[in-house]
Amino acid sequence: MAHQWGMVIDLDRCNGCEACVAACHAENNISTVGDEQAALSRAKHWIRVERYYEGEFPDVSVKFMPVLCQQCDAAPCEPVCPTFASYHTSEGLNGQVYNRCIGTRYCANACPYVVRYFNFFNPVWDKPLHLQLNPDVSVREVGVMEKCTFCVQRIKAGEVQAAAEKRELKDGEIQPACVQSCPTKAMVFGDLSDPESEASRLAGSSRGTKLLGEVGTRPRITYLQRDSWHGSENA
Amino acid sequence: MERRDFLKISAVAGATAALEGCGNPDHQLIRFVPEEDLIPGIATWKPSICTLCPAGCGLLVRTMQGEAEVIRNGQLGLLKMGLAKKLEGNPAHPINQGKLCPRGQAGLQVTYHPDRLKGPLVRNGPRGSGQFREIGWDDAIKQLLSQLSDLQTNKQEGGFAFVTSPLRGQRKTIVDTFAASFKHSARIEFAFFGDNVIRAANAASFGHALPPTVDLGQSNYVISFGADFLGTWNSPVAQSLGFGHMRKGRPGQRAKFVQFEPRISQTGASADEWVPVKPGAEGAVALSLAHVIIAEKLRPAASAGHAGSLIEGWWQGLPDYAPEKIASEVGMKPETIARIAREAAAHDPAVAIVGDAATAQTNGLFNALAVNALNGLLGGVGKPGGILFAPSSSAKGAPTSSQSFTSQFASTVAAAKVLLLFNANPVFAAPAAWGVRAALDKIPFIASFGSFINETSALADLMLPDHSPLESWLDDEPVSGSAKTVVSVAPPAMNPLHNTRAMPDVLLDVAHQLGGDLAKALPWKTYDEAIQTSFTALYKEKGNKTAKDADEFWKNAQERGGWWSAEESKSATAGGSSAVSAGKVKAPQFDGDPGQYPYHFLPFASQMFYDGSLAHLPWMQETPDPLSTVMWGTWVEINPRTAEKLGIKQGDLVEVASQHGKLRAPALLAPGVAPDVIAAPVGQGHENFTRYATGRGANPISILAPAAVEGTGSLAWAATRVKVARVGKGKLILFGGSLTEASPELKHR
Numbered sequence: 001m002a003h004q005w006g007m008v009i010d011l012d013r014c015n016g017c018e019a020c021v022a023a024c025h026a027e028n029n030i031s032t033v034g035d036e037q038a039a040l041s042r043a044k045h046w047i048r049v050e051r052y053y054e055g056e057f058p059d060v061s062v063k064f065m066p067v068l069c070q071q072c073d074a075a076p077c078e079p080v081c082p083t084f085a086s087y088h089t090s091e092g093l094n095g096q097v098y099n100r101c102i103g104t105r106y107c108a109n110a111c112p113y114v115v116r117y118f119n120f121f122n123p124v125w126d127k128p129l130h131l132q133l134n135p136d137v138s139v140r141e142v143g144v145m146e147k148c149t150f151c152v153q154r155i156k157a158g159e160v161q162a163a164a165e166k167r168e169l170k171d172g173e174i175q176p177a178c179v180q181s182c183p184t185k186a187m188v189f190g191d192l193s194d195p196e197s198e199a200s201r202l203a204g205s206s207r208g209t210k211l212l213g214e215v216g217t218r219p220r221i222t223y224l225q226r227d228s229w230h231g232s233e234n235a
Numbered sequence: 236m237e238r239r240d241f242l243k244i245s246a247v248a249g250a251t252a253a254l255e256g257c258g259n260p261d262h263q264l265i266r267f268v269p270e271e272d273l274i275p276g277i278a279t280w281k282p283s284i285c286t287l288c289p290a291g292c293g294l295l296v297r298t299m300q301g302e303a304e305v306i307r308n309g310q311l312g313l314l315k316m317g318l319a320k321k322l323e324g325n326p327a328h329p330i331n332q333g334k335l336c337p338r339g340q341a342g343l344q345v346t347y348h349p350d351r352l353k354g355p356l357v358r359n360g361p362r363g364s365g366q367f368r369e370i371g372w373d374d375a376i377k378q379l380l381s382q383l384s385d386l387q388t389n390k391q392e393g394g395f396a397f398v399t400s401p402l403r404g405q406r407k408t409i410v411d412t413f414a415a416s417f418k419h420s421a422r423i424e425f426a427f428f429g430d431n432v433i434r435a436a437n438a439a440s441f442g443h444a445l446p447p448t449v450d451l452g453q454s455n456y457v458i459s460f461g462a463d464f465l466g467t468w469n470s471p472v473a474q475s476l477g478f479g480h481m482r483k484g485r486p487g488q489r490a491k492f493v494q495f496e497p498r499i500s501q502t503g504a505s506a507d508e509w510v511p512v513k514p515g516a517e518g519a520v521a522l523s524l525a526h527v528i529i530a531e532k533l534r535p536a537a538s539a540g541h542a543g544s545l546i547e548g549w550w551q552g553l554p555d556y557a558p559e560k561i562a563s564e565v566g567m568k569p570e571t572i573a574r575i576a577r578e579a580a581a582h583d584p585a586v587a588i589v590g591d592a593a594t595a596q597t598n599g600l601f602n603a604l605a606v607n608a609l610n611g612l613l614g615g616v617g618k619p620g621g622i623l624f625a626p627s628s629s630a631k632g633a634p635t636s637s638q639s640f641t642s643q644f645a646s647t648v649a650a651a652k653v654l655l656l657f658n659a660n661p662v663f664a665a666p667a668a669w670g671v672r673a674a675l676d677k678i679p680f681i682a683s684f685g686s687f688i689n690e691t692s693a694l695a696d697l698m699l700p701d702h703s704p705l706e707s708w709l710d711d712e713p714v715s716g717s718a719k720t721v722v723s724v725a726p727p728a729m730n731p732l733h734n735t736r737a738m739p740d741v742l743l744d745v746a747h748q749l750g751g752d753l754a755k756a757l758p759w760k761t762y763d764e765a766i767q768t769s770f771t772a773l774y775k776e777k778g779n780k781t782a783k784d785a786d787e788f789w790k791n792a793q794e795r796g797g798w799w800s801a802e803e804s805k806s807a808t809a810g811g812s813s814a815v816s817a818g819k820v821k822a823p824q825f826d827g828d829p830g831q832y833p834y835h836f837l838p839f840a841s842q843m844f845y846d847g848s849l850a851h852l853p854w855m856q857e858t859p860d861p862l863s864t865v866m867w868g869t870w871v872e873i874n875p876r877t878a879e880k881l882g883i884k885q886g887d888l889v890e891v892a893s894q895h896g897k898l899r900a901p902a903l904l905a906p907g908v909a910p911d912v913i914a915a916p917v918g919q920g921h922e923n924f925t926r927y928a929t930g931r932g933a934n935p936i937s938i939l940a941p942a943a944v945e946g947t948g949s950l951a952w953a954a955t956r957v958k959v960a961r962v963g964k965g966k967l968i969l970f971g972g973s974l975t976e977a978s979p980e981l982k983h984r
Contacts, residue, residue, distance in 0.1 A: 015501065060499055
């Protein structure tokens with residue numbers, strides 16, 4: 001049976017540092033757009049950290065939440081694509097075939113998580129910044145929609161390596177760039193078809209929830225709600 | 236993929252690459268990493284060290300073959316070479332254990348920055364005009380030599396100064412030894428968010444002049460006074476690892492984390508209880524907690540040991556700090572103080588941390604000493620779950636000394652005839668009243684080793700650009716973040732892209748050409764030879780069990796990215812010193828009349844730009860700030876109620892004025908900032924720092940009062956009062972906001 005990739009994000013560990021955001025830029029050749037285009041909502045961050053303030057001073061609290069493509073099992077972005085650029089892979093990823101994409105942006109309109117980013121112009125890297133580009137990831141040009149791939153290049157490399165060595169993939173062997181960088185180990189990636197994987201185990205936590213689960217998208221990412229302190233004045 | 240296998244493959248090249256050539260320094264200094272390990276399409280992971288902040292995290296650099304346009308021997312060509320493609324934490328390194336912060340991730344762009352200096356330059360117009368012309372290394376070194384030999388032979392009266400970022404390891408040894416050889420010599424380490432105050436306090440309380448290593452992972456109760464320890468303070472990746480473990484790494488056991496600060500920081504946002512306090516009142520809160528613990532006999536006063544003796548009234552149980560007496564002064568409810576004190580005492584091990592703005596008030600040293608005493612009382616010193624002090628090794632050479640960045644900066648460097656600069660930008664990051672720019676203008680000769688033109692290096696007469704960290708040998712001995720002895724080393728991860736030379740190599744070359752005692756004091760031909768010497772010493776001291784001889788020890792260290800002890804240190808207190816007087820309650824002093832300047836001004840370290848030294852990286856400019864989601868600019872945080880009173884709306888351009896200057900930036904209505912506090916991130920507002928940062932945003936440092944932390948001379952950067960007013964329409968670029976709302980500029984389209 002094919003692997004079924006999924007992720008668990010523990011919001012009790014996440015401290016909003018955004019190492020995942022920078023790591024994703026570096027791994028996936030996401031171009032920066034500059035201040036003027038950023039002001040027009042054209043900045044691209046396949047993963048972003050949302051923050052929610054609650055209360056008024058002095059009783060203020062903040063919650064962080066990294067949001068990336070939820071790799072939905074019932075993905076609203078997929079059926080609306082007229083060219084089958086958005087499609088479902090056998091391993092459960094919401095794939096995006098860049099050279100099928102004609103830029104209708106229907107998928108972005110359909111996505112309730114706002115995690116699809118459109119290339120309004122060709123990316124520019126002031127030389128020699130282009131030398132930082134990851135040769136394993138294609139650069140997206142004008143008119144193409146792009147999104148989080150769960151670092152599919154790392155998944156494929158890991159699978160090929162394991163196959164070449166005639167062995168099974170080990171749990172935790174494949175890590176998307178965001179998971180790899182996370183300083184609090186808030187993000188865990190793994191095979192949900194393997195009940196023994198750490199991701200499967202954590203996904204069953206009583207703190208587990210799905211982002212906008214009520215809209216029926218069946219996301220592959222489980223968020224573990226922020227916990228609270230259970231102690232007392234006299235332990 | 237097993238990274239360690241790759242590491243073995245990459246097996247450290249540089250060691251075998253020491254070229255024999257002596258005569259021509261061109262051949263002596265530029266050494267190439269052999270490229271035989273390059274297979275097209277296959278990545279090789281090489282160890283390196285992150286140098287972007289003082290934490291000293293270990294890196295693995297993913298290098299792959301690529302084609303780069305480079306100039307070699309004056310000719311432009313396309314070279315197939317190993318190129319760094321991605322930075323990750325080194326899983327074996329004890330500080331960061333494979334993890335990295337966003338700044339570390341973006342370090343790649345330092346190497347590939349389009350505005351990096353590509354070779355030596357000499358000034359070609361008035362100072363500060365930005366006019367430079369290219370010059371060869373031989374001529375550049377001749378110019379430096381003539382200036383320095385005049386100083387040495389006393390042809391020229393006056394002194395020598397060497398200003399750098401904080402350095403460690405053999406790089407520090409070489410720089411300090413070089414500087415010490417001149418008669419009137421000043422050696423200054425510049426850091427805006429420096430750790431002087433915390434070091435002074437820890438020396439007094441515990442006998443260790445070091446920042447603490449916080450063992451969060453095993454703690455059950457964490458009290459932080461102002462320290463943004465998950466963002467930028469001390470060793471943020473090590474502390475984040477500990478934080479994750481303390482929250483969810485121990486099944487059934489979860490610590491409580493309380494943060495006291497006047498503005499909710501990224502770290503405060505993750506607290507279980509965030510408690511605002513008046514700026515500068517952190518020490519008083521710590522002593523009030525101590526009062527409750529002593530008065531209710533939850534811990535004996537004596538358990539604080541020497542750290543307690545430094546506090547007046549400690550042995551009487553701190554009667555002046557009873558919660559009901561100081562509650563209004565510190566801006567808290569008395570019952571909150573009492574409750575937190577009882578909770579902390581009931582959840583052993585508990586630990587207290589102090590840093591950032593709490594130590595950057597005029598009473599910063601008092602605040603730090605007070606928190607140290609509380610820590611001692613809670614038993615959080617030298618124990619698992621508390622603070623520890625990193626053991627040191629004898630890997631470094633002769634003991635060296637340097638001054639830190641204080642109000643004395645201008646007068647110290649003013650006497651210099653020759654000033655050398657390395658990765659320090661005091662013109663940007665000092666209050667105007669310190670007169671840094673004017674002092675530098677009077678120095679006849681300035682040479683800079685930095686890779687970029689910034690506000691300070693723009694004043695140089697000669698640019699001698701260093702390699703980027705990934706192109707250079709590096710060594711480091713982190714001072715916090717792990718209880719193990721850690722000595723990092725890394726050979727170059729890739730060949731230099733440009734016509735640059737490693738700063739320590741240039742200094743060694745110059746020292747040998749100057750001859751005399753200096754040449755004897757710096758016997759090494761190259762920087763890597765100096766590092767090897769220190770590792771040979773380390774082998775004799777500690778490494779006998781791990782390698783059969785010094786050569787194998789050195790080779791293993793290069794493969795792993797350093798050497799670290801197997802055991803953790805149990806270093807507890809070493810007595811402490813009584814040199815610091817206990818003193819009375821040191822209430823904070825603020826610059827500016829409260830009537831005319833009603834708000835406290837709170838600058839804070841930017842998660843993306845740190846102290847501003849990373850504002851030139853486009854990835855950092857476009858990564859949204861965690862709390863505000865602002866990109867590409869500065870913002871001013873105002874409490875919504877204060878803003879309403881002043882008629883300020885989100886995004887309005889406001890002017891923040893102190894007695895010493897004013898700045899303009901768009902307003903951000905922030906629920907987590909106290910109504911009497913105006914906060915702004917440090918980092919932007921560069922006048923001259925590459926195409927991405929120049930002329931962008933505002934620099935909060937430019938309006939700071941020249942106030943000093945009493946007892947240390949460090950800048951009290953949180954001690955300025957300001958007024959604020961709306962001046963017009965501003966432009967705030969928000970990532971979060973712009974996801975759902977069209978920006979006002981768009982509406983007419």
